[in-house]
Amino acid sequence: MVNYQPQVGYVLKQAQSLLRLRLEEALKPLELTLSQYSCLHLLRREPGISAAALARGTFVTRQSMNVMLQALLDRGLVERPARAESGRALPAALTAAGVDALDSAQTLVDSVETRMLSGMTESDRDALARGLAACVEALEVTVTHAAGGQGFW
Numbered sequence: 001m002v003n004y005q006p007q008v009g010y011v012l013k014q015a016q017s018l019l020r021l022r023l024e025e026a027l028k029p030l031e032l033t034l035s036q037y038s039c040l041h042l043l044r045r046e047p048g049i050s051a052a053a054l055a056r057g058t059f060v061t062r063q064s065m066n067v068m069l070q071a072l073l074d075r076g077l078v079e080r081p082a083r084a085e086s087g088r089a090l091p092a093a094l095t096a097a098g099v100d101a102l103d104s105a106q107t108l109v110d111s112v113e114t115r116m117l118s119g120m121t122e123s124d125r126d127a128l129a130r131g132l133a134a135c136v137e138a139l140e141v142t143v144t145h146a147a148g149g150q151g152f153w
Helices: 008-031 034-045 051-058 062-074 098-115 120-138
Strands: none
Touching: 008 034, 008 098, 034 051, 034 062, 034 120, 051 062
């Protein structure tokens, strides 16, 4: 019998897909998508961040971000000035209702993360976080040649 070792990238993609699914399920009662939660979370960390930076930070297109911001504006979770102070950018910020929604969402997100990590020790969790950060750092470097390897998902 061959001892099969799953590809790390495949397992990582499987974990990412399941995490996204569970987060979407958790946020559904709040009528928030994961992307909307991510947008609110970024706005708390960086009030006034541009729509382009929000799009990059939430992994959506600029067009999708504009639609998302409009939906959040319509729900009263974010606000934007009527006119730009300088240039064309209309910086968004959380409203009090947005802060409340984000606080509720954060509790749900934290519970999903706790569930995901429940089978790991604190040392395992620390090692996982360091390992994933190293993966991100390694992949952020631009590669100009095709890499050889097995498997593709």
